[in-house]
Amino acid sequence: MTIKKMFIDGKWVHASSGQIRTIINPFNQEEIATVTEGDQSDAKAAIIAARKAFDQGDWSSTPATERSSIVHKIADLIERDQQKLAELESLDTGKTVEESREDMVDIAGVFRYYAEIGDKNGGEIISSPIPNSVSKVVHEPVGVCGQITPWNYPLLQASWKLAPALVTGNTLVMKPSEITPLTTIKMFELIEEAGVPAGVANLVLGAGHTVGAELSTNVDVDLISFTGGIETGKKIMQAASVNVKKLALELGGKNPNIVFADADFNTAVDQAMNAVFFHAGQICSAGTRLIVEESIHDEFVEALVERVNNIKLGNGFDKDTQMGPLISAEHLAKVEKYVETGKQEGAKLLTGGRRPKDPALQNGFFYLPTIFTNCTTDMHIIQYEAFAPIITVEKFQTEQEAINLANNSTYGLAGGVWTNDIVKAERCVAKMRMGTVWINEYNVYFPHAPWGGYKQSGIGRELGKLGLEEYTETKHILHNLKPEPINWFGD
Template sequence: MNLKQQQYINGKWVDALSGNTREIINPFNQEVIAAVPEGDEADTKAAIAAARKAFDNGEWSETPATERGAIVRKIAELIERDKEELARLESLDTGKTVEESRGDMDDIAGVFRYYAELADKNGGELIDSPIPNSISRVVHEPVGVCGQITPWNYPLLQASWKLAPALATGNTLIMKPSEITPLTTIKVFELMEEAGVPAGVANLVLGAGSTVGAELSSNVDVDLISFTGGIVTGKKIMQAASANVKKLALELGGKNPNIIFADADFETAVDQALNGVFFHAGQICSAGTRLIVEESIHDEFVSALVERVKKFKLGSGFDEDTQMGPLISAEHRAKVEEYVETGIKEGATLAVGGSRPEDPELQNGFFYLPTIFTDCTTDMSIVQDEAFGPVITVEKFREEEEAVKLANDSVYGLAGGVWTNDIPKAERCVKKMRMGTVWINDFNLYFPHAPWGGFKQSGIGRELGKLGIEEYTETKHIFQNLKPEPVNWF
């Protein structure tokens, strides 16, 4: 494997200044798959200085937008060329199935292609001026130096959502991937170098959030922080970013409701309810972990879910029969186990799962059985808190208004779903649901040209779509008087 397992700062592949390294573990069997530099504040400051210099000298920001777009498009082509290697790395790093990782690579290439096409489509506009013989125009300029912090669950996908629009709009950047899943991000920086991204424009620092992330958030030479991750860390970043009133783009997770009406297509709703949660062992910010099921079909629906769940095939992501891989780490599995124990103490009924698998072949991995709780109510912490694992809570409702009220009873507002064949009813629900994305008769579908982000404590701003590119620009109004004359006020 020809992978540069180093940091990338100012156009050079480098080790950490401290010389420290971190071992990267395969969550399927705990084997060490790589050793990477463990950067800290000193590495981060060096990367920020490189990005600041590269932005201030204008080499990238003043490059014609069509040329920037061509380089971003080249990155997409290189991702497609190296799709199999990237998918393999992603599955080694995260434990997800290689089939899912291949699909991710297609989506990632699509994100770079989308923003490559938008690169020269944001030239500004002329607006009416109240003054004769004048020109009033609005232009969009790059924000500057961008700090980008990505999570461990979809390492390269989340990176693409940040890298592509930042590069297309002429910014410079420092990316910090999760310290436990950096391998595909390292590889894509190698591809960006091959595509012709100039030195200093895109920098990669590997290390912990407590050091690298904290420095990015507080350093006054960083103009924007884009972060995807947990709500607790997001609040710390907001506080640190106040040092120089940075722009913020935060996606902080969700506890996403999936409303199932009795008139929905039953089998499809069951299948999609499972798909909405158990991909990547439930480690998805948009997972539909709160099922809100109409009372008349509740028992039948739960029975159907349980029967399907009992047949899940857990195993290696490289086994074609595997449907669900392991959790990311021993620490994360312990958190999921604590969450399940809390649900039992709160009085929820454990319908299936709730333990580690007994299969001897799975004992070296961080596996946890798919789990369903019934008899859940919104006053339970398992209904309110994000488990980020293969756990579903099921609530009942009788009336449409009750379903919407339950769905909105959360500090989060990332995504939700409605299953019904009554489209006017679906539209009434969607209008009242306080979430950034709501699916009707689908779940967890996203694509590059649709914006992604949340209401309430699920975050600030949007990624993807045209709004995603706006996060990386500042809007400037320019007024030009073509025939200046004295005012004679004084």
């Protein structure tokens, strides 16, 4: 099997150490690729290339319209290779091809959005109180950007970082998750094909404790953008202080989904499932904390369990499959421990809570959709992210109690409210401490709207105009048109 390489300074290269890594399909543990495995020395080489391309190259000074044109070309290429990319993503992650295909549409949309707005950020003239002067504010690229992406949505999360960084004139070094690098490798082939100059976009494969650590600590990196777990995010934040890097951190969530008694019952049940069971619950915004008004609690849970038990697990390439496997054996073991903790805490397991018995699924990292009731906010399973197909159900009696429950978390990424009373809905979302809150909807995003969290869900925003601003520095320029001596210290 051909060893897939990384991309440094416009060249496809093997790791300096000669190390390799085997990539497996989580559906059946079959080997699907072998990739080169980089370390600190490879990360340093990529940083040097990115630094040189920024400081001595033309990319940052290239007219924004030209950079936007290249980013448009990348979107074109993604659309051209959409099916191939979707299949590769499903092999790598285990998710259904239908989900991956929708991801590719979104990814092309992200590149298209930033290409369309990237040349419209030319700054502004501001009123100057100084006579005979002109004052203006301009936005310039940050410099060399380190970008670390997660395994759950490899190419989608990469697009959120790549597109705004490129269109604003930065150079970058990207490190994808070491267990799901395949579509990111393919993306860099498209970046090369689109005509991005050598050294501008660099790809280093390898583990977080080697490549990621170098990106975080290296003084020639000006910004670090990381999507992943909260503990790793804290380490990156500390490491980045060595040269006070700009930080953009998206660190997950434990997201509430509030259902009032006056909501449309069947729609709320359906959407409660959609909020969690896509990609086996491995979604940072998954609405895993279901908070249901007491008067409909029992009926709602009964309907939910009935539907959840009909979810079809299987191969993501099977058109009948509704949910694929977890990402790895290691993650499966963590989920099993998480569920056992819930039982020990006194939560009531209504369905799931184990691996499936179907012989056809035994080689994969499958876990049954799981529902817990009798949950309280002091429980581990309420406060900590599982990243799994698990719903915990809490109940409430009053609107304020629902809000209090929703906000009782160290996270603040996303949440939902289901009610036909729009005034009540607006009251709730005004008090919910989260970066995104949906009313009668869940898990919808688009490139035009910012994404990020309150509290320990992270720092900064991706997507939208704010996602563009993350990759720029703001400079004020004052030009005195008629300079004269001040004579403050005499002639």
